[in-house]
Amino acid sequence: MLYGIIDIGSNTIRMAIYLIEGDRIEFLMKQKHTVGLAAYVHDGVMAPEGIGRAIEVLQEFKAFLYSFNITQVYAFTTAALRNAKNSEAAVGTIERAVGLPIRVISGDEEATYDFVGALHGIPAEDGLLIDIGGGSTEIVSYKAKEIRKKVSLPIGSLLFHSKYVQGILPNITECLEMYREAEATIGAVTAFADVREAALIGIGGSFKGGCALYNELFNQPRVNKRMEARRLSTLIGTFLRDHGITQEMAIMLMKAVPERLKTVIPGLIIADVLARRFQCREITYSDSGVREGFIYSEIVHKNKRFE
Template sequence: MLYGMIDIGSNTVRMAIYRIEGTHVEMLMKKKHTVGLAAYLRDGVMQQQGIDKAVEILKEFRAFLLAFNITHVVAFTTAALRNAKNSAAAVGEIERRTGLPIRVITGDEEATYDFIGATHDLNEDAGLLIDIGGASTEIVSYSAGKIEQKISLPIGSLVFRTKYVHGMLPTKAECEAMREEAEATLGAATAFADVREASIAGIGGTFKGAAALYNALYEQPIDNVKMEAARLKALIERFTDEHGINEAMTAMLMKTVPDRIHTVIPGLIIAEVLAARFHCKEITYSDSGVREGYIYSEVLNK
């Protein structure tokens, strides 16, 4: 069967179409719009402009699904709408205006789906999984192929961008302010106080963009998915406002992270703090995550 999945994230709204035959899952295509819903939160309330943006994109996606008679569809939303004070009212309006039922997944569910999706094809049966989103960061520690601990933290690339950054790229002082909040938030996660991992599996847009930028800057193969954690700080400093971005570096940003120029450095700061906190030496980007985890957990097991 063909299965449509819509992920209303804090930074992007994505639709992916999968072919599911027995236990075989194949992604046929995906479409995305960089909406930045988290930026429409004011004092914790989702503004009407954000609701209207979400409705516009979801109507487009629904028209596509109807055109190809794809009837197996699920839509879910994560931190931006989940954490809004008017979450129920905002989601209800979006549902009424689009005709799409929307499931608000909890931070705990998001971390679980992340783990299931990202580790499905990995050889390692133990490690640390991290998903840095626009408005939240999920961390999962696992061993023997099972979750040991998981948490969803209220920090994300778009939230940091909106709160701290005033230009296109952050200043050194803005980077330090983001770093301090990330350290304080992580420090409060006492369940992870004794976790030490030499490697991290990173999923989501921040790590995808980070890998592309890392490969370009350090002249790695375009399909390389491994990053030395010790190089993250230098990568961040290279793209701060004070450094003076030249034409070549501007071209590198536009080529590697065109949709995330404004959020990739805030996201990388969170990644840098996490890597240092967990004594990580290497980060491996995984292209599978919450959407695939949902399919493996909620569709194939039904």
């Protein structure tokens, strides 16, 4: 049966189509819009413009689903709408306008879905899984492929850009401000005080974009999904606007991260702080995450109970 999964994130709104038959999940296609919902949150309130943009995109997605008679549709939203003071009212407005129920998943649920989705591609029995999104960051520590600790933090790539960066790329001062907040937020998580991991699995757009830019800068194959953590500071420092952006650098950015020009450096700053905090030597990007975890948890496993 065909399923439509809609992920209303802080930076992008995505719709993915899957063919799900028993335990078999086949990804068919994806559409996405870079909306930047987190940037529409002012004084903790989601602005009407942000609500309107979400409605516009979801109506487009719904028309697509209707065209192919896809009736099994699940929509969920994460940090930008979850953390807004007017979350309930904003989500209700979107639901009524689009005619789709939208589930607001908690930070704890998001971390769990991240892990479940990535679990199928994780080779190591023990490790650290991190999802740096536009409006939040989820951290999962696991042993024997089971969650031991998890937390959702109110820091994200688009949130940092909106709060600290005046242009497209940050300057040194803005970078230092982002580093300070990331270090303070992560340092306050006492439950992870004893966690030390040499390897880190990164999921989400910040790691995807960061890895693409890493490959361009350090002449790695485009298929490479590994980054040496010690090189993150060099990667960040190369693209600060204080230094002047050469044509070569502009080409590199536009080729690697055309849709994440504003958020890639703030996201990498959070990744750098996390890698240092947990003494990680290597970061591996995984392209499975919250949507796949949602499917396994809320569709596949639940369907099994009724077989």
